[in-house]
Amino acid sequence: MQQENIGSLIRIFRNSLHMTQEELAHHLGITVSTVNRWENGHALPSKMARLGLASLADDRGVAFGEDQSLVGLPDGLAGRRFITALR
Numbered sequence: 001m002q003q004e005n006i007g008s009l010i011r012i013f014r015n016s017l018h019m020t021q022e023e024l025a026h027h028l029g030i031t032v033s034t035v036n037r038w039e040n041g042h043a044l045p046s047k048m049a050r051l052g053l054a055s056l057a058d059d060r061g062v063a064f065g066e067d068q069s070l071v072g073l074p075d076g077l078a079g080r081r082f083i084t085a086l087r
Helices: 001-018 021-028 032-039 045-062 078-086
Strands: 062-064 070-072
Touching: 001 032, 001 045, 021 032, 021 045
Parallel strands: none
Antiparallel strands: 062 070
16 A cells, blocks of 8 residues: 555544544654654554554544545454554
């Protein structure tokens, strides 16, 4: 998946949680500029960041796939689907 598409997925995910870039960065323990670089397609999340994003998806019960549509998953698979989308 291209960096721009991953950035779009992250932006959609963040917006679905009604979080600012600053709030997401704080939650993941990273800088705001890192989140900004992801969303603008200038960088990719590290493995640890992807795991943090997946954990957040599981905690909030949301996920998204290749088609960028949000899906609530009561079975706890949200994070695993999120990691798959980021590959």
